[in-house]
Amino acid sequence: MRLIGFLNKFGAILNRSSADRHLIKRSMACSRFEYVKTYEQDDSILPNVWIVIRIDGKKFHKFSKTHDFDKPNDENALNVMNAAATAVMGEFRDIVLAYGQSDEYSFVFRKETAAFKRRSAKLLTYVTSLFSTSYVMQWSNWMNQPLAYAPCFDGRVVLYPSDENLRDYLSWRQADVHVNNLYNTAFWKLVLEKGLTNQEAEAKLRGTFSADKNELLFQEFGINYNNLPAMYRKGTILLRKRVTVNEKARQAIVPLHEDLISSQFWKEHTEILGKYVPGTYNSSQPLHRLVHLQIDDKMAEVKKLSESVEESC
Numbered sequence: 001m002r003l004i005g006f007l008n009k010f011g012a013i014l015n016r017s018s019a020d021r022h023l024i025k026r027s028m029a030c031s032r033f034e035y036v037k038t039y040e041q042d043d044s045i046l047p048n049v050w051i052v053i054r055i056d057g058k059k060f061h062k063f064s065k066t067h068d069f070d071k072p073n074d075e076n077a078l079n080v081m082n083a084a085a086t087a088v089m090g091e092f093r094d095i096v097l098a099y100g101q102s103d104e105y106s107f108v109f110r111k112e113t114a115a116f117k118r119r120s121a122k123l124l125t126y127v128t129s130l131f132s133t134s135y136v137m138q139w140s141n142w143m144n145q146p147l148a149y150a151p152c153f154d155g156r157v158v159l160y161p162s163d164e165n166l167r168d169y170l171s172w173r174q175a176d177v178h179v180n181n182l183y184n185t186a187f188w189k190l191v192l193e194k195g196l197t198n199q200e201a202e203a204k205l206r207g208t209f210s211a212d213k214n215e216l217l218f219q220e221f222g223i224n225y226n227n228l229p230a231m232y233r234k235g236t237i238l239l240r241k242r243v244t245v246n247e248k249a250r251q252a253i254v255p256l257h258e259d260l261i262s263s264q265f266w267k268e269h270t271e272i273l274g275k276y277v278p279g280t281y282n283s284s285q286p287l288h289r290l291v292h293l294q295i296d297d298k299m300a301e302v303k304k305l306s307e308s309v310e311e312s313c
Contacts, residue, residue, distance in 0.1 A: 043120040048111050050160040051118075052169060053127045057103030058152040064103075066148050071192065072184035073232045076142040080135060081105060082236050083142065086253050087134035088127055089238055096272050099170055099260070101177040101235035105131065108166065108272075120157050128155035163273050171261040177235045179210075182225060185232075186213045189221050230257035239269060241281035254281050 045051060057063065069077050078100075085098045085105045094113035099106045107127055109115065116122035132153050139147055160166045183205065190201040205213065217223040225233070237256040242249050258265055266272070271279050 045118040045120050045123075045157070046159060047118070050111055050163075050166045051109040051113065051123065052106055052158045052160060052166070053109070053124060053155055054104060054106040054158065055128050055131050055153045055155040058154055060103040060151070063151055067143070067145060071188040072181065073229075075229070075231070078102075078231060078236070080138050080142045082238070082255055083138040084131050084134040085236075085238055086255075087138070088131050089240070089253050091130060092127070096240075097170075098238040099173060099235060100238075101173065102180070104173075106170070106173060108170075124155050124157050128153055166273075167260075167266065174235055174260045178233060181232055182210060182213050185223075185225065185228070186216055189217065189223070193221065233257075234259060239272070240278040242278055243281045251278055252281075 241254045
């Protein structure tokens with residue numbers, strides 16, 4: 001009995017010590033210096049608006065020259081961007097669509113997202129930093145040379161109140177792809193195959209319209225611009241879709257190269273603006289390597305989890 005009484009008293013002392021430590025910790029957290037938190041600005045994003053975070057490469061012209069990117073388009077370099085964007089989408093389930101071209105990517109968060117309590121700075125810094133680090137991690141999977149130095153990306157948050165505004169934004173970015181890629185294709189053909197200097201090629205193209213550049217490519221180089229890879233002409237759209245692998249349905253992030261400007265795109269992918277339930281990926285073409293990478297990672301994760309459960313049993 002005396003032993004039991006001693007143990008009870010000892011337990012009470014331990015509990016009291018734990019409570020005392022908790023009080024000390026709380027009093028330390030609520031120190032007289034805590035007033036500095038009042039200087040933080042409230043950057044909560046308005047409710048019920050589309051949130052778009054667009055990241056852009058910083059001084060990417062120099063970066064691409066240092067790493068000897070193919071001109072006018074480097075497929076592998078573009079896929080480093082796509083793989084980094086896939087990693088961001090994998091982290092944020094509330095991103096319904098991502099669109100990329102050249103050295104930029106736009107991430108569209110659904111209107112109802114509560115990620116980071118809709119704090120602008122939190123969302124912006126997380127997406128930008130995750131994209132940057134994922135770009136570095138993915139580099140060796142696509143490029144044959146080591147990084148000479150770390151790339152840098154900046155970002156911005158833009159809000160769009162209506163579905164029409166969002167569609168117009170994405171149409172604007174895809175129209176930018178067409179204008180820039182058509183010009184760059186003609187420019188680099190003149191420089192690399194005709195031997196013109198950069199200044200001479202720029203002067204030859206100055207004041208020309210799209211039809212003129214298309215005619216130049218066809219007449220002088222035998223190139224039908226519409227036959228160039230769609231990724232170069234239309235950019236890359238990342239969507240979540242249900243895909244079938246080994247007769248099993250799985251969810252994955254799928255890269256598409258389609259016309260965002262047309263109404264047909266939005267009719268085929270109604271999950272973007274409607275109730276967000278990933279649609280089914282229907283294609284006679286084999287799944288892109290980017291899709292396989294994500295599915296394989298997911299399957300490995302499930303396998304690892306099942307193995308750990310078996311070990312515990």
